[in-house]
Amino acid sequence: MLDLEDSKLPSPSDEVEKETYSVSEQAQDDFHYNLPVMRKLLNWGVEARGILPVPPSQRTDTHYSKIFFIWGSANFNILSFSAGTLGPVVFGLGLRDSCLVILFFNLLCSAVPAYLSTWGPKLGLRQMCQARYSFGYFGVIIPCILNLIGMCGFCILNGILGGQTLSSVSDGNLSWSVGIVIIAVLSLLVSFCGYNVLNWYERLAWIPTLIVYVVALGIGGKHLINPPPAEPANASTILSFASTIAGFVITYAPLGSDFSIYFRPDAPSWRIFLYSYLGFNLPIITVQCLGAAVVIATPTVPAWSAGYENGNVGGLLEAMLHPAGGFGKFLTVLLALSVTANVAPTFYSVCLNFQIFMPFLVPVPRYVFSILVTAIIIPLSIVGATKFYDTLTNFLGLIGYWASAFAAVILVEHFVIRKGRFEAYDLRYWNSPSKLPTGLAALGACILACGVVVPSMDQVWFVGPIARHTGDIGFELAFAATALLYSPLRYLELRFRKLV
Secondary structure (H helix, E strand, C coil), rough: CCCCCCCCCCCHHHHHHHHHHHHHHHHHHHHHHHHHHHHHHHHHCCCCCCCCCCCHHHHEEECCCCHHHHHHHHCCCHHHHHHHHHHCCCCCCHHHHHHHHHHHHHHCCCHHHHCCCCCCHHHHCCCCHHHHHCCCCCHHHHHHHHHHHHHHHHHHHHHHHHHHHHHHCCCCCCHHHHHHHHHHHHHEEEEEEEHHHHHHHHHHHHHHHHHHHHHHHHHHHHHHCCCCCCCCCCCCEEEEEEEHHHHHHHHHHHHHHHHHHCCCCCCHHHHHHHHHHHHHHHHHHHHHHHHHHHHHHHCHHHHHHHHHHCCCCCHHHHHHHHHHHHHHHHHHHHHHHHHHHHHHHHHHHHHHHHHHHCCCCCCCCCHHHHHHHHHHHHHHHHHHHHHHHHHHHHHHHHHHHHHHHHHHHHHHHHHHHHHCHHHCHHHHHHHCCCCCCCHHHHHHHHHHHHHHHHHHHCHHHHHHHCHHCCCCHHHHHHHHHHHHHHHHHHHHHHCCCCCC
């Protein structure tokens, strides 16, 4: 059971706070102010802070609803719609079964990133930086790399969808590649500026998207039907689709506290959790169910079928809005741009992960990495655009495994090893390899868990012997096996290394 009661954190003395925060901040400030361009950006309010902990004196934000809009706008877009279409298109499920899987597995899996969002105000640490207290200073690099791959994958998928949709509006005069570049550059502008601009943008980004979906339903709702599926659903198919849905939301766990570290240390945890939980579930469940309903009806509407040719989700949505004429094209453009609300915060977290992956880059301003990741995402999106559905299905299935194991380690460390006490994290040593855990217990638990995860995988390129009978239960077993293995391994590690 997740404990959402407020932990009474001790107020650090001036000496401890100086030891924890000041030295690293001074090094970063020296780096920034030596370059005139960076000095000017700082004066304009561009956030430079990367993974450096936020001291309690700077955790002053009381607008806790910001976290609702961060998660809400990030998921109120075409990618959520596309994930919902996988149930009928890839797994052959009917509307009822698709929607039930979407409902229950989102409600279950979103609880983890929503809970981890409550840690930001308590510790002032980015999520992957906090993971050093279980994975260790060097050990955390491995989940960090996996997280970078996952976040870049989501950016690629969003870029492809945005590019497809923009291209469909232009009647082919604008290529997918140019559309992808437009999406990436707009996302870069938002993420570059940092926390304040990002929150302002996410607070507004959901509004035009909601209008678009309401108009689309008003125009095309009469075509929505619920025919019986070609084949009755079985447990194997249900669990395989569930694994995909789980992979969509549980991968927010490594980003959980990235956007809440400026909230007051005494922020009510139940409010942060509730805002986050609703921010995930309201848009994801609604839009994924809409995606399932629309794609089931598509074969019965010739215009939709033509727009959806070769799995072009953007073309499908453009076809739905086409009867509205020029206004419909305008709404389709808004829908295409909605993916920036997901890409921009993902770019933001990618920047932080670069600094954890390569700690010597900590003094480099966060926004520098926004430019780097944009340069990486654009060509990869262009290359992957031709096989969107294969990319989406394989990607969501795979990343759910590691994210589930990661969450198990973090939660067991907190509730079992540290007894749910935030005071048990000595923040003075957040950047001290010799004072942090070795990470052998965490990595060992994850690696050993692969012994049951791999046989339980159901992917296009591999179906394990267990999965042949049960469907894909890899993400469930990844969490359970890692949690069971981590405790004894961690206690063994503690016999040789003091807890920090």
